[in-house]
Amino acid sequence: MADHKIIIGSEEWVGLPQLDIPTIKVRVDSGAKTSALHAMNINPFQRNNETWVNFDVFPIQHNGKKYISCEARVIDRRVIKSSTGTRESRYVIKTALYINGSSWDIELTLTNRDSMGYRMLLGREAMIGRMLVDPESSFLLGDLSDEDVNSRYQLKHENRNGLKIGLLASNPDLYSNRRIIEAGELLGHDIQFFNIRQCYMKLDAQTPEIHYRGGKILNDLDAVIPRIKPSMTFYGCTLTRQFEALNIFCLNSAAAISQSRNKLYSLQLLLNNGIDIPTTGFANSPLDTSDLIKMVGGSPLIIKLLEGTQGKGVVLAETKKAAESVINAFKSLNAYILVQEFIKEANGKDIRCFVIDGKVVAAMQREAPPGEFRANMHLGGTASLVKVTPAEKKMAIKAAKAMRLQVAGVDIIRSSKGPLLLEVNSSPGLEGIETATEKDVATLMIRAIEKHLKFPSGK
Structure with a gap:
């Protein structure tokens, strides 16, 4: 019975064709029951009511640049005791498993084997009835x-026609991030999610690098889509700036994101470009509270924390007394604030124009929940398709260009004086705009990258 079995040594080269891994060196270990594969960035997801995982494999020892992105259906989850x-x-x-011209199915556990050297361990279950081991x-x-x-x-890399795109964000499960990845894959690109917190960089004049958890080097990306949440602005922009230094195209630059997050500076920049905003006041001392309120037209008025984002840290003060109380309370905490005129005729509504590469590709009207106002859209509310006027479209394009x-x-509000610009968001969400307009905004973002890199669309 032994004459038909393959005789192997303590280490061999095998292939994992279903994972698109042409060859990988394995450590043969008959003392281990189950085979194991070195895998990083393991993320479970649901497909047809089954659990799948996507993960990255670095198949070559001591090489953090070559990696294969894989996905497979999960058949089990087990507690494994390692050699340590x-x-x-x-x-x-x-x-x-492909070896010596033969192929059969094996079970693999996914784990970080960085400290073990070999990228794969071949256990006895995969060998029973098929192999004999010569350990010498x-x-x-x-x-x-x-x-x-x-x-x-x-050869494998050369046969891939798409771009290598990194999505730099914090949560792979967000609708926007899932849609961007889906759109990139449907267009034939290799698009991968990279958690901002798990990236780190090497600052060096000769060999600057950006690494990802486990040692993956990201220098070979063609493009990066930064989607940086407010609390990660500093580090996210630092990473984006490093990608730019490596001549990797970033859909939004670090400088543009930084200035869009600075509310006061962004308003000054918009005004300098001839874009109308609601009358706004800013002061350092609470001694000027009364005149500050008067300067923007009196109550009711809007009070905004400069650090606040997406409607948070925004208060509607309906009376002068209420406004003074809120302003002085913020000032006592050494918090910087803006005060802004309240546009009553907007009736709790605003317009979100989605601008990509100098064009308004979609627009929706947002209405705040009952009893709330426009800035509190994060509490709920509705979004619907809206036809924007030429003046509103021109303002949106001009604002994106200025930033x-x-x-x-x-974000634009309609007033008796005409359209007024409220805010410019550098990482706008896709769920509301795609649902309200039924437009594939995620694909338009990928197309913008293709256009910039002169990549032939349709491939």
């Missing part, structure tokens, strides 16, 4: 040189 005695809960997948030998089925290995992965944003959500 550590217990770990791991996802288990089933995939085809290695590569009985043939060894591969570094050139052989690199050529196989180079130097390729992608922007421009």
Whole structure:
């Protein structure tokens, strides 16, 4: 019975074709029950009511640049005891193993094997009935040189026509992020999510680098889509600036994002470009509260924390007394605020224009919940399709250009004086705009990258 079995050494080269891994060196270990694969950035998701995982594999030892993005259906989740005695809960997948001209399905656990050297361990369950092990030998089925290995992965890379795009954000499960990844993949690009907190960089004049958790080097990306939440503005913009220094195209630049997040500076910049805003006041001392209120037309008025975002830190003061109380309370906390005239005729509504590459590609009207006002859209409310006027469209385009944003959500309010600009958002959400307008905004964002990089659309 043994004469039909493959004789292997303590280490061999195998392939995992269903995971698109042409070759990987394995450590043969008959003492381990289940085989294990070195995997990073493991993220579960649902497909047809089944659990799947996507993950990255660095198949070549001591190489943080070449990686393969994989996905597979989860068949189990088990607690595995490692050789060091550590217990770990791991996802288990089933995939085809290719070796010496033969192929069969094996079970693989996914784990971080960085400290183990070998990117894959071949356990006894995968070998039973098919292999015999000669522990004194290695590569009985043939060894591969570094050139052989690199050529196989180079051929694989050359056969891919799409761009390598990184989505720099914080939550892969957000509607906007899922839609952007989906749109990029449908257009044939390799688009991957990178958590801002798990990126780190090497500042060096000769070899600057950006790394991702586990040592993946991101220098070979073609483009980056920064979607930075307010609390991560400083570090997110620092990363974006590093990508720009590596000559990687960023859909929105670090400078544009930074100035859009500075409410006072962004308003000054808009005014300098001839864009009308509601009358706004700013002061450092609470001694000027009364005149500050008078300056913007009296009560009712809007009070905004400069650090506030997306409607948070925004208060409607209906009387002068209420306004003075709120302003003085904020000032006692050393918080910087803006006061702004209240546009009564807007009736709790505003318009969000979505601008991509100098064009308004979609627009919706947002209405605050009953008893609230426009700035409290985060509490709920409705969004609907709206036809914007030429003046509103012109204002939105001009505002995005003034902020130097390729992608922007421009918020406009309708007043008796004409359209007034409220805010420019550098990471606008997609769910409301795509639902209200039924437009594929995510695809238009990817198309903007293709256009900038002169990538032929349709491939």
